[in-house]
Amino acid sequence: MILTVTLNAALDVTYQLDRIQRRGSNRVRTAAQRAGGKGVNVSRVLDALGRPTVITGLAGGRNGLTVRADLAAAGLREQLLTIEQESRRTVAVVEEAEGDTTIFLEPGPVVSATEWRGFLDLYRELAPTASAVVLSGSLPLGVPRDAYGVLIGLARIHGVPVVLDADGAALSDSLAAGPALVKPNAAELERATGTGDPLAGALALRAAGARAVVASLGPAGLLACTPEGSWQARPPERIAGNPTGAGDAAVAALTAGLVAGTPWPERLRRAVALSAAAVLSPLAGGFDAAAYRRLLPLVSVRAVHEGI
Numbered sequence: 001m002i003l004t005v006t007l008n009a010a011l012d013v014t015y016q017l018d019r020i021q022r023r024g025s026n027r028v029r030t031a032a033q034r035a036g037g038k039g040v041n042v043s044r045v046l047d048a049l050g051r052p053t054v055i056t057g058l059a060g061g062r063n064g065l066t067v068r069a070d071l072a073a074a075g076l077r078e079q080l081l082t083i084e085q086e087s088r089r090t091v092a093v094v095e096e097a098e099g100d101t102t103i104f105l106e107p108g109p110v111v112s113a114t115e116w117r118g119f120l121d122l123y124r125e126l127a128p129t130a131s132a133v134v135l136s137g138s139l140p141l142g143v144p145r146d147a148y149g150v151l152i153g154l155a156r157i158h159g160v161p162v163v164l165d166a167d168g169a170a171l172s173d174s175l176a177a178g179p180a181l182v183k184p185n186a187a188e189l190e191r192a193t194g195t196g197d198p199l200a201g202a203l204a205l206r207a208a209g210a211r212a213v214v215a216s217l218g219p220a221g222l223l224a225c226t227p228e229g230s231w232q233a234r235p236p237e238r239i240a241g242n243p244t245g246a247g248d249a250a251v252a253a254l255t256a257g258l259v260a261g262t263p264w265p266e267r268l269r270r271a272v273a274l275s276a277a278a279v280l281s282p283l284a285g286g287f288d289a290a291a292y293r294r295l296l297p298l299v300s301v302r303a304v305h306e307g308i
């Protein structure tokens with residue numbers, strides 16, 4: 001099974017309307033709410049692909065209970081540790097007329113030192129039973145900033161590869177622990193490396209300890225720098241919809257490919273098609289299965305020469 005870790009689990013609220021009126025009242029057309037946080041979304045996609053997965057992380061309060069009930073209703077296996085403070089909500093506002101999405105992220109709970117130690121005990125039990133671990137999303141307050149580095153180290157003791165999707169210090173401070181793969185987006189890559197050139201940034205993250213780097217570049221697709229070579233994979237067309245969760249779909253495909261040992265070009269093709277199909281799904285964590293099948297053969301993958 002693939003273990004996903006969501007330390008800052010969320011109740012994701014999605015509003016759909018034509019366009020936001022700043023400083024005005026906004027009546028939404030549809031409102032939906034479901035369990036989220038990046039690792040949860042990765043597990044949803046893995047589950048839809050037929051890959052066994054277990055969700056772990058931290059969840060608390062009434063929002064935490066709602067998250068767990070929603071996961072149970074979706075048939076997803078979870079081993080979340082209950083914490084005292086309330087898990088956060090996120091609100092994604094999808095403007096259908098503009099094709100824009102705006103996200104509001106509550107800060108989430110403060111995790112106590114005892115709770116963090118409790119999570120480490122749980123993780124020590126779960127990680128050795130996994131074929132891969134996915135660490136995704138922001139760290140809640142109270143969790144040490146090297147948390148992901150510690151979790152990578154604990155998995156690697158058992159030979160379990162780790163995929164990391166994080167930003168800021170949570171990314172930079174854990175590269176030395178040797179994740180098998182990191183998946184920053186363009187802004188995260190620039191923040192971590194100080195360069196706006198994705199290829200140079202990806203090579204810098206590899207030099208800092210990541211075995212492979214796949215940067216998600218929105219409509220330009222994915223750029224991969226790996227020990228086997230570098231590739232750029234692009235979708236055949238610009239996809240309009242809700243991009244929230246598109247990166248998580250890419251992480252799910254890349255992790256499934258890592259576990260199966262799928263050759264990189266095919267791994268990237270699937271990740272781009274799945275990510276595009278996720279944009280077509282109204283809610284994060286979902287994807288349009290028919291669009292995935294249609295887009296898969298149309299994704300272009302070309303080798304990139306690192307010296308250029």
Ligand SMILES: O=P(O)(O)OC[C@@]1(O)O[C@H](CO)[C@@H](O)[C@@H]1O
Nearest residue numbers: 010036037038090137138245284
């Ligand atoms: O604050 P984080 O943990 O970085 O991101 C949280 C989040 O916006 O990411 C997902 C989309 O990737 C949403 O489902 C989720 O709630």
